[in-house]
Amino acid sequence: MAQVLMKDLNKKYDEVHAVKDVNLHIRDKEFVVLVGPSGCGKSTTLRMVAGLEEITAGEIIIGDRVVNDLPPKDRDIAMVFQNYALYPHMTVYDNMAFGLKMRKFPRAEIEKRVREAAEILGIQELLRRKPRQLSGGQRQRVAVGRAIVRHPQVFLFDEPLSNLDAKLRVQMRVELKRLHDRLETTAIYVTHDQVEAMTLGDRVVVMKDGWVQQVGEPMELYSRPANRFVAGFIGSPAMNFAEVVIKDAGGTLWAETPGLRVKVPAARAPRLRAYAGQTVTLGVRPEDLHIAGGAENGDHTFSAVVEVVEPLGSEILLDVKAGTHSLVARVEPTVRVKVHETLRLALDPERLHFFDARTEAAI
Amino acid sequence: MSRRPRRVLVMMVCYAIIGLFMLFFLFPPYWMAITSLKTNQEIESLKGIPLVIQQGATLQHYVDLFTRTDFLIYFKNSVLVTIPVVLISMVISVMAAYALSRLGFLGAGLIGTGVFLVYLVPDSLLFIPFFKIIGWLGLLNSKWSLVLVYPTAIVPFCTWLLIGYFASIPRELDEAALVDGANHAQMLLRIFLPVAVPGLIAATIFAFTVSWSGFLYPLAFIFSPEEMVLTVGTVTTLIKGDVYHWGGLMAGALLACLPPVVLYVFLMDYYISGLTAGSTKA
Amino acid sequence: MSPDSTAVQTAAPARMRAARARLGVRLRSRAAVGVLMTLPLLVLIAGLVVYPFFYAMYLSMLNKRETTFIGLDNYRFLLTRDTFWLVVRTSFLFTFLAVLWKAILGFTLAVVIHTLPTRGQRLWRGLSLIPWVMPLALSSLGWWWIFEPTHSALNWLLVLLGFTPQAWLADPFWARVSIILVNVWYGTPFFMITYLAGLKSIPAELYESSEIDGANAAQRLRYITLPMLKNIIAITLLFSTIVTLATFDIVRVLTRGGPRGYTHLFGTYAFELGIASGDVPLGAAVSLFMFPLLAVSAFFILRGIRRSAT
Numbered sequence: 001m002a003q004v005l006m007k008d009l010n011k012k013y014d015e016v017h018a019v020k021d022v023n024l025h026i027r028d029k030e031f032v033v034l035v036g037p038s039g040c041g042k043s044t045t046l047r048m049v050a051g052l053e054e055i056t057a058g059e060i061i062i063g064d065r066v067v068n069d070l071p072p073k074d075r076d077i078a079m080v081f082q083n084y085a086l087y088p089h090m091t092v093y094d095n096m097a098f099g100l101k102m103r104k105f106p107r108a109e110i111e112k113r114v115r116e117a118a119e120i121l122g123i124q125e126l127l128r129r130k131p132r133q134l135s136g137g138q139r140q141r142v143a144v145g146r147a148i149v150r151h152p153q154v155f156l157f158d159e160p161l162s163n164l165d166a167k168l169r170v171q172m173r174v175e176l177k178r179l180h181d182r183l184e185t186t187a188i189y190v191t192h193d194q195v196e197a198m199t200l201g202d203r204v205v206v207m208k209d210g211w212v213q214q215v216g217e218p219m220e221l222y223s224r225p226a227n228r229f230v231a232g233f234i235g236s237p238a239m240n241f242a243e244v245v246i247k248d249a250g251g252t253l254w255a256e257t258p259g260l261r262v263k264v265p266a267a268r269a270p271r272l273r274a275y276a277g278q279t280v281t282l283g284v285r286p287e288d289l290h291i292a293g294g295a296e297n298g299d300h301t302f303s304a305v306v307e308v309v310e311p312l313g314s315e316i317l318l319d320v321k322a323g324t325h326s327l328v329a330r331v332e333p334t335v336r337v338k339v340h341e342t343l344r345l346a347l348d349p350e351r352l353h354f355f356d357a358r359t360e361a362a363i
Numbered sequence: 364m365s366r367r368p369r370r371v372l373v374m375m376v377c378y379a380i381i382g383l384f385m386l387f388f389l390f391p392p393y394w395m396a397i398t399s400l401k402t403n404q405e406i407e408s409l410k411g412i413p414l415v416i417q418q419g420a421t422l423q424h425y426v427d428l429f430t431r432t433d434f435l436i437y438f439k440n441s442v443l444v445t446i447p448v449v450l451i452s453m454v455i456s457v458m459a460a461y462a463l464s465r466l467g468f469l470g471a472g473l474i475g476t477g478v479f480l481v482y483l484v485p486d487s488l489l490f491i492p493f494f495k496i497i498g499w500l501g502l503l504n505s506k507w508s509l510v511l512v513y514p515t516a517i518v519p520f521c522t523w524l525l526i527g528y529f530a531s532i533p534r535e536l537d538e539a540a541l542v543d544g545a546n547h548a549q550m551l552l553r554i555f556l557p558v559a560v561p562g563l564i565a566a567t568i569f570a571f572t573v574s575w576s577g578f579l580y581p582l583a584f585i586f587s588p589e590e591m592v593l594t595v596g597t598v599t600t601l602i603k604g605d606v607y608h609w610g611g612l613m614a615g616a617l618l619a620c621l622p623p624v625v626l627y628v629f630l631m632d633y634y635i636s637g638l639t640a641g642s643t644k645a
Numbered sequence: 646m647s648p649d650s651t652a653v654q655t656a657a658p659a660r661m662r663a664a665r666a667r668l669g670v671r672l673r674s675r676a677a678v679g680v681l682m683t684l685p686l687l688v689l690i691a692g693l694v695v696y697p698f699f700y701a702m703y704l705s706m707l708n709k710r711e712t713t714f715i716g717l718d719n720y721r722f723l724l725t726r727d728t729f730w731l732v733v734r735t736s737f738l739f740t741f742l743a744v745l746w747k748a749i750l751g752f753t754l755a756v757v758i759h760t761l762p763t764r765g766q767r768l769w770r771g772l773s774l775i776p777w778v779m780p781l782a783l784s785s786l787g788w789w790w791i792f793e794p795t796h797s798a799l800n801w802l803l804v805l806l807g808f809t810p811q812a813w814l815a816d817p818f819w820a821r822v823s824i825i826l827v828n829v830w831y832g833t834p835f836f837m838i839t840y841l842a843g844l845k846s847i848p849a850e851l852y853e854s855s856e857i858d859g860a861n862a863a864q865r866l867r868y869i870t871l872p873m874l875k876n877i878i879a880i881t882l883l884f885s886t887i888v889t890l891a892t893f894d895i896v897r898v899l900t901r902g903g904p905r906g907y908t909h910l911f912g913t914y915a916f917e918l919g920i921a922s923g924d925v926p927l928g929a930a931v932s933l934f935m936f937p938l939l940a941v942s943a944f945f946i947l948r949g950i951r952r953s954a955t
Contacts, residue, residue, distance in 0.1 A: 050538075050542060051541075051542075052538050052541065052542075071541070072538075072541045072542045072544075073541065073542065073543070073544035073545075077542065078542065079538070079539070079542045081535040081538065081539060082535070083533060083535050084535075085533065085535035085536050085538065085539035086539075087536065087539075087540075087554060087557075087558070088558055089557035089558055089560070090557075098540075098543050098545075098553075099542070099543035099544060102543050102544035102545050102549065103544055146539075146543075373760065374760075374761070377757045377760050377761055378761075380753065380754075380757045381754075381757055381758070381761070381769055384750075384754050384757075384773065385769075385772060385773075387830065388772065388773055388775060388776050388830065388833075388834070389772065389775060390791075390798075391776070391784055391787045391788055391791060391830070392775060392779065392784075392787065394787060394790070394791055394798055395787040395790070398790065406796060407796065409795070409796065413796070413797070413798055413801050414798060454685075455685040455686055455689060456686070458682040458683070458685065458686075459682060459683045459685070459686035461682060462678070462679040462680070462681075462682035462683045463679075463683060466675055466676065466678060466679030466682070467679070468675075468676035468679040468680060469676070471679070471683075474683060474686075474687070476947065477690065478686070478690070479947065479950075480943055480947070481690050481694050483884075483887055483939065483942075483943045483946070484694060484698075484939070485887060485888065485890075485891030485912075485935075485939070486891070486893070487891045487892075487893045487911065487912030487915065487916075487932060487935070488698075488701075488891065488932050488933070488935055488936065488939070489694070489697050489698065489701065489932075490915075490916070490920075490932075491701055491704065491915060491919045491920075491925060491928050491929045491932055492697035492698070492700045492701040492704060492929065493693075493697060494919070494920060494925065495700070495704065495925065496697060496700070511693070512693065514689060514693075515689065515690075515693040515694055518686060518689055519690070522686060547678055572778070572780075575780060576780035576781060576782070576783075578780070578781065578782035578893070578894045578897070579893045579894070579897075579912070579916070582897070582916075583916065583920050593783075594780055594782040594783060595782075597782075597783060597786065598782055598783070598786055598898055609790055609793075609796075612786065612790070613786075613787065613790060616783040616784075616786045616787060617783075619780065619783050620779045620780055620783050620784070623778055623779070623780060624775070624778050624779060627774070627778040628771075631771050631774075634774075634778075635770070635774070635838060635842075638777075638835065638838055638839070639838055639839055639842040
């Protein structure tokens with residue numbers, strides 16, 4: 001069991017600077033998810049930990065060893081690949097045993113570990129089959145099994161669920177979480193799916209363009225995003241953004257834009273006062289918008305025209321237009337609205353987000 | 364015309380065309396086969412229908428082939444040449460293809476293109492300088508000269524074919540093996556070769572066929588019957604005197620054709636995948 | 646970042662430098678293994694293709710006894726000889742007609758097989774390849790017997806159908822027809838198999854959507870099949886041009902270049918001069934005349950392959 005440290009980690013290809021000054025401390029037994037859009041450097045970071053990519057600058061430490069110049073086999077890691085990378089000519093058993101054979105484990109020990117892993121994953125009946133005789137979910141389990149028989153210090157997962165269909169993906173997600181609770185091994189998990197990141201990670205690392213944007217527990221990222229990118233990336237449907245001007249009206253701050261005028265809550269005022277007269281980005285999550293019942297005062301309401309209604313069963317998404325802004329509101333399934341109807345919407349003043357228009361950092 | 368009758372008509376036309384092609388393609392082997400089974404009298408006879416055996420079949424030509432000609436010597440020589448040619452060619456090709464497709468080094472791409480160009484060099488361009496070189500090496504009139512020159516025709520194609528096969532093996536598989544602790548040799552022997560078996564079979568078939576069918580090189584380099592291989596031996600020495608022994612000649616030609624044809628019948632899919640790799644997979 | 650990370654932070658710069666040096670070694674050793682494994686191939690190509698090629702050029706500039714350097718005299722001599730010009734004409738005529746027929750027949754057969762129900766395709770495809778699989782020198786021997794004028798099948802068939810029998814391999818015109826016929830018999834399967842593979846790579850949706858758009862069979866061929874196969878058709882044609890121009894076995898077995906040199910191709914003529922008559926330099930010069938055409942074809946093949954790769 002081990003911690004993983006990345007210090008000022010950088011990766012440069014000929015043209016591209018793929019990973020920039022990444023500093024992370026992954027604690028022992030922690031499940032950390034790297035998430036971000038494609039090309040954000042998350043996979044490259046993972047592959048540097050695995051030893052599959054050379055490190056341009058910086059250091060990676062697993063346990064208490066600097067592993068920069070160690071080949072993958074000496075790093076005491078195991079990896080689950082996106083396309084499973086099962087050896088097509090070997091049986092499931094041999095696939096799982098291969099890494100142990102390469103390390104010259106005694107036959108009995110290999111047998112014991114493979115049986116054990118197969119039992120954990122529920123694939124005892126498949127041991128004699130070849131990969132092509134397995135379904136996608138079964139292949140996925142074998143790929144995980146191949147990693148766990150090694151009893152490595154760190155598990156590395158490179159988008160392991162992205163080739164599964166939606167239903168199976170949800171099921172495997174739960175299984176992976178259960179497995180991690182049971183094995184208590186440090187794990188680094190790469191995905192582009194923010195739902196996967198939120199559900200699996202003890203902590204989540206959001207990356208973009210090679211930079212780490214924010215590191216935090218899932219709910220922390222959701223409720224206190226460090227910048228506009230994280231705010232927009234985490235959460236589905238995505239947060240609504242609008243460019244607004246901060247106006248000082250006799251000591252009270254207002255965020256204004258054609259079609260929308262919102263009073264800035266007192267708690268947020270001190271920091272926003274510096275932006276008076278300037279443009280900032282206002283962020284509101286769809287669930288923080290609701291249809292005004294009449295009880296609200298006018299400080300946080302505005303009118304909007306319904307453009308699309310998406311009834312999802314447990315909720316309804318309304319795509320509305322307020323002035324020139326397109327917004328999404330998530331409302332109760334019992335609400336009855338029609339397209340082109342004009343609504344009065346209210347937003348939750350305590351849950352507004354403000355971002356610097358230039359730096360995009362949260363204010 | 365409605366859909367169904369038109370479909371039937373199209374099928375009839377297709378089968379008629381296929382029938383004509385089959386007649387064209389298969390008549391020569393058929394003609395060779397029945398000639399080899401006819402008695403000499405029937406072959407010489409100008410009466411009757413030559414397309415079928417009318418005066419009873421005989422295996423006499425085959426018996427004569429083994430007892431009264433050097434056919435067995437040629438056969439043995441062909442085998443003795445083909446085995447080392449296939450082995451040498453495959454070892455060189457596999458190593459080069461692995462290095463060129465996976466161990467990216469400076470100039471690897473250039474070599475890949477060069478290999479393809481060399482593959483396009485026909486034997487009728489190089490046999491004359493080879494004739495001189497083999498003379499210097501003292502290998503004229505020796506079957507071993509063929510072991511030296513055949514790989515030039517085989518290795519480039521096999522390397523090129525295998526580069527294609529290796530390139531289609533996902534890189535994740537190497538990486539998994541690397542994480543599992545395999546070194547280069549183990550990776551090649553325990554992962555690459557087993558996964559690339561179809562490619563290896565296709566390349567081996569190609570090597571075998573080229574080596575077995577070669578005609579120009581043995582014709583140019585070998586003169587005495589005890590060193591000759593099947594193709595040249597059959598064509599040049601089974602023709603004796605002014606009267607052609609068609610029956611014996613056809614029996615010899617058919618038997619000599621047998622190994623590649625049998626190989627093809629059993630491994631058709633590999634054969635075809637190797638054949639189409641040349642132009643469709645790039 | 647955290648207190649427990651300080652333990653491993655000591656002397657980082659020095660270790661980094663050492664690590665990078667070791668990394669360099671690892672990279673270089675990987676490349677070294679690569680070069681080492683490619684070496685046999687390189688030796689083979691350099692020693693048995695590149696060197697002989699240049700040696701052939703040198704040889705072609707010697708006199709018959711290979712004692713004196715005579716420059717381009719062999720080439721000049723050849724260009725004054727009617728026999729050589731006959732070989733040139735035959736080679737081009739043979740290559741052009743044989744490749745053309747192979748392409749037409751191969752394409753027809755591929756389309757026909759592709760039209761049949763999938764179940765039967767395997768059998769027809771398998772049988773069609775038999776001519777390609779038989780060693781050419783030996784099947785040419787079979788053809789030689791078919792062309793035999795008095796006892797064999799071809800003339801018997803002609804007489805049966807009311808035509809006059811021919812002295813197939815003794816008449817200049819019919820001898821040329823014969824070698825083209827055998828080459829077409831041998832090479833059509835190759836065209837068929839590559840075109841069939843090409844046809845199978847065209848997505849069925851394209852045909853379905855064009856049918857909905859109202860295209861008939863001829864239009865589908867014109868607007869979908871041919872454009873989609875353009876590259877494969879071109880590569881196969883060029884490839885076959887090289888192989889056909891270099892033909893040796895068929896002519897050597899059927900006619901040995903006769904009658905009166907009318908069926909000699911570059912390869913057989915070079916063999917006749919260089920090996921059979923012992924004028925090695927002149928033979929080398931003849932075979933080198935093939936090179937420009939081969940080089941041009943090879944260039945376009947390479948270009949075609951690069952294009953289909955992107």
